[in-house]
Amino acid sequence: MSQSTLTPPEQQNPAGSGTGPGGRSPLGNGLKQRHLSMIALGGVIGAGLFVGSGAGIAAAGPSIVLAYAASGVLVMLVMRMLGEMSAANPSSGSFSVHADRAIGPWAGFTAGWLFWTLLCVGVAVEAIGAAHIMTNWLPGTPSWMWVLIFMAMFCGSNLGAVSNFGEFEFWFAALKIGAIGLFLGLGVLAVLGVLPGTDSPGSANLLHDGGFLPNGVDGLLLGLLASVFAYGGLETVTIAAAESENPVRSVAKAVRTTMWRIAIVYVGSMLVIVTLLPWNDPSVTADGPYAATLNHLGIAHTGQVMNVVILIALLSAMNANIYGSSRMAYSLVSRGQGPKALGKVTGRVPRRAVVASCAFGFVTVLLSYWYPETLFAWLLNMVGGVILVVWGFIAVSQFMLRRRIEREAPGKPVVKMWGFPYLTWVALAGILAILVLMAMGDDTRIQLIFTGGLTVALSVTGYALQRRAATAA
Numbered sequence: 001m002s003q004s005t006l007t008p009p010e011q012q013n014p015a016g017s018g019t020g021p022g023g024r025s026p027l028g029n030g031l032k033q034r035h036l037s038m039i040a041l042g043g044v045i046g047a048g049l050f051v052g053s054g055a056g057i058a059a060a061g062p063s064i065v066l067a068y069a070a071s072g073v074l075v076m077l078v079m080r081m082l083g084e085m086s087a088a089n090p091s092s093g094s095f096s097v098h099a100d101r102a103i104g105p106w107a108g109f110t111a112g113w114l115f116w117t118l119l120c121v122g123v124a125v126e127a128i129g130a131a132h133i134m135t136n137w138l139p140g141t142p143s144w145m146w147v148l149i150f151m152a153m154f155c156g157s158n159l160g161a162v163s164n165f166g167e168f169e170f171w172f173a174a175l176k177i178g179a180i181g182l183f184l185g186l187g188v189l190a191v192l193g194v195l196p197g198t199d200s201p202g203s204a205n206l207l208h209d210g211g212f213l214p215n216g217v218d219g220l221l222l223g224l225l226a227s228v229f230a231y232g233g234l235e236t237v238t239i240a241a242a243e244s245e246n247p248v249r250s251v252a253k254a255v256r257t258t259m260w261r262i263a264i265v266y267v268g269s270m271l272v273i274v275t276l277l278p279w280n281d282p283s284v285t286a287d288g289p290y291a292a293t294l295n296h297l298g299i300a301h302t303g304q305v306m307n308v309v310i311l312i313a314l315l316s317a318m319n320a321n322i323y324g325s326s327r328m329a330y331s332l333v334s335r336g337q338g339p340k341a342l343g344k345v346t347g348r349v350p351r352r353a354v355v356a357s358c359a360f361g362f363v364t365v366l367l368s369y370w371y372p373e374t375l376f377a378w379l380l381n382m383v384g385g386v387i388l389v390v391w392g393f394i395a396v397s398q399f400m401l402r403r404r405i406e407r408e409a410p411g412k413p414v415v416k417m418w419g420f421p422y423l424t425w426v427a428l429a430g431i432l433a434i435l436v437l438m439a440m441g442d443d444t445r446i447q448l449i450f451t452g453g454l455t456v457a458l459s460v461t462g463y464a465l466q467r468r469a470a471t472a473a
Contacts, residue, residue: 031244035166036254038173039237039320045176045265046317048230050310051129053270054285054292056230060223061214061279062206065270067223068230072262074434075231077427078391080417081398083255086238087414088405090247093331094238099393100335102400105469109462111393112332114455115235118386119325120357122232123318124364127151130314131368133307144369150318151365155358158322159351162243165323172316179309180265183290187272190297198297205278214279221437225444228434230266232387233317234258236324243327252414318361325357326350336469337462384447385438388431389455395428 057064082095091097093112100108124147131146157164186195193200206212213220241250273289276296283292287303288310294302330350333343342353402420405413417424438444 031162031166031240031250035163035170036237036241036244036250038170038177039166039240039254045173045180046230046233046313048232049266049269050290050306050313051288052226052230053273054289056223056226057270057274057279057289058285059215059226060219061210062212062274063214063220064223064227064274064279065267067220068227068266068270071224071227071231072266074228074391074427074430075234076259076262077418077423077430078394079234079255079258080415081424081427082235082238082394083251083258083415084405084413084417085394085398085401086241087248087251087255088408090238090242090251091331092239092242092327093335094235094242094328095390095394095397096328096331097335098397098401101404102397103393104466105335105337106459106462106466107393107397108335109332109337109465110455110458111390112328112337113458114386115390116325116328116332116357117454118232118390119321119328120360122321123151123154123325123358123361124367126314126318126321127361127364128368130311130318133311133314136307142369144365147368148362148365150315151358151361154315154319154322155354155361157319158326158354158358159349161347162323162349165319166240168319169316172312172319175312176309176316179312180269183294184264184268184272186297186299187269187276187293191272191275195297201276203275205275209278209280222441225434225437225441227266229384229387231262233320235390236320239324239327248414255415322354322357322361326354329353329357337465384444385435385451386454388435388438389451392428392431395424395431399424399428 053064056067060067082098085098086094089097089101093100093108096108096112096115098108099111127147127150128143130150131143134146135141135143154168157168189195190198191200215222237254238251241247241254244250269290273284273293277284277289277293281292281296283295286292287295288306290309291303291306294306327350329338329342330345330353332338333340333353342350342356344350344352398417399421402417435448438448
């Protein structure tokens with residue numbers, strides 16, 4: 001980033017949102033309300049839910065319901081804070097812009113490039129996961145070939161108009177919502193004992209085989225850690241809203257529906273799974289909790305159907321992460337916090353930022369050829385705790401900006417954080433508590449070390465650039 005400088009806030013592009021002369025955004029507003037509505041609904045349904053929840057159930061048992069509920073409350077608070085700031089100041093840089101305004105350019109620089117790194121690595125992880133499904137379907141085909149195909153497909157789609165991204169996500173989200181809706185419908189019928197060929201299990205699976213907390217509080221805490229990272233990605237909707245027809249309304253609507261989306265999709269589905277299936281059934285981790293539950297109900301061809309749904313979830317996440325990372329990079333560059341070469345907009349799309357955001361995914365093609373067995377775990381360790389650091393920046397920024405938003409807004413904020421400042425403090429305490437829990441586990445400690453090192457390096461770089469810019473001014 002030798003070409004980067006940190007411009008003082010008063011000299012920056014307004015709000016860092018990429019607005020050009022006269023307030024017109026070079027990125028346009030190609031996302032329609034139907035796109036944003038479906039992205040907001042489907043964005044909460046990812047591979048972390050379909051696959052990663054199995055590890056959480058194995059660790060926590062039936063108490064995984066409490067783990068998802070607790071982490072869901074934290075996510076609702078974070079999204080409410082982010083929504084308050086984003087509705088008052090819509091921006092393609094989202095929380096990076098808010099951290100810039102609240103704390104200083106170094107904080108916007110750190111939060112933005114942390115998130116960019118997280119999304120770029122996420123693209124690679126999802127491409128590898130999708131390739132694994134394809135090689136299971138088509139044995140003998142190399143994994144790296146599928147990684148290359150998926151990277152080329154979604155890099156190409158994001159180089160086009162933003163409406164391409166919107167249409168992909170609209171249909172991906174529709175399929176995911178349909179799948180989870182069908183699962184919940186069948187699950188509730190089975191729990192009630194009215195699904196043909198099934199008997200209601202009652203509370204047997206919730207209270208037997210070790211009880212509701214079979215592995216004690218330690219198991220619950222492991223489940224909590226597993227659940228937290230399944231929620232990552234909700235922030236992208238506030239980035240996408242900046243390119244919608246009505247950014248303020250889009251942000252407000254997405255944030256206000258977060259509560260019931262989390263309650264139904266995450267907590268509801270976990271409750272259905274652990275009610276219908278013994279938590280220690282080996283198929284929970286071997287096949288995934290959703291496929292295992294449907295197999296338990298005797299529904300034919302479940303495994304392949306769920307593999308299709310998981311593949312769609314992975315491809316959807318790839319598409320969203322390429323979009324989110326390219327817009328974050330563009331916002332950072334537009335504020336003088338990144339290489340100027342990435343700031344060029346062609347056809348209302350920051351195509352150079354798109355290519356830069358896809359670069360690591362293409363490098364992964366080679367890495368998956370050289371290190372097919374160890375690459376996935378290595379990538380996860382790289383960015384394991386980044387989302388928690390980002391949430392921390394969001395909470396601190398909201399705490400510092402709340403009074404300014406009230407002064408600048410002609411009326412009350414469109415979206416308002418509940419119980420300010422008390423619930424903001426609660427959210428910060430929750431984030432710190434999870435970081436402490438990560439430091440206590442052998443596997444998660446490695447992730448925390450990687451995340452801490454990256455955060456410190458970016459913070460030092462950002463602060464040095466900020467000082468240099470201030471001296472030059």
